[in-house]
Amino acid sequence: MPVTQGDTRRSILDAAQRIMSRKGFAAVGINEVLTAAGVPKGSFYHFFGSKDAFGEAMMRAYFTDYLADMDRVLAEPGRTAAERLMNYWQNWRETQSLDDCQGKCLAVKLGAEVSDLSETMRLALKEGTTAIVDRLERTISAGLADGSLTIGASARDTAEALYDMWLGASVMAKIHRHVGPLDTATTVTRQLLHL
Structure with a gap:
């Protein structure tokens, strides 16, 4: 089966996610990403107009994949909403901590860095x-509807507080190099x- 332009573009984005989840955005050069993806150096600007446009595309691809995984976990049949939420957090603990997150912790790794570098990112x-x-x-x-959890604030405020807490954790x-x-x-x- 021949390699398509979409495959090549995706290969570049996947390689970038893996590398940048370890090193950050500014520390990684385009040539390093292209070498890891096995793509000729002249190909980059065929797919991306600039490193900034590339960074935006990488973040969008990351979230597309992340949200699909999240939807799968949160829609798991035969479980209460509370169980599905706790499975999501357990998955987070396993895939977004410490050093070897294989590109699955990009928001954690790049959030503060790229927010100051690029408005589109x-x-x-x-x-x-x-x-x-x-x-x-x-x-x-x-979970409120199925009775599997209760909260002391609105669902939105609780969701925001939980997400913020997990990002910080x-x-x-990463700083302490342990999952505590x-x-x-x-x-x-x-x-x-209230579980």
Whole structure:
């Protein structure tokens, strides 16, 4: 089966996610990404007008994949909304902590860095993280409806607080090089949802 332009573009974006989740955005050159993707150096500007446009495309591709995975976890049949939420946080703990997240922790790694470098990347991060909070809010509301959880604030405020806490815990786990902050986030999540 021949390689399409879409395959090549996706290969570049996937390689960039893996590398930048370890090194950050500014520390990675285009040539490093193209070498890792196995793509000729002259191909980059065929797919992306600039490093900034490339960064935006990378963030959008990341969130498309992330949200699809999140939807799968939050729609798991035969479980209460509270169980689905806790499965989501457990998945977060396993895939978005410490150093070897294989490109799955890009929002954690790049959030602060690129928000100051690129307005288009900041907006892609804002849209992606808002979509995550929207899904958390819907699942919390479903948990209120099925009686599997209770909260002391609105579903939106609880979703935002949980997401903010988990982002912060992920950063602290990287700083301390252990998952203790994520274990604390799990405990506090259970408390906030009265589980």
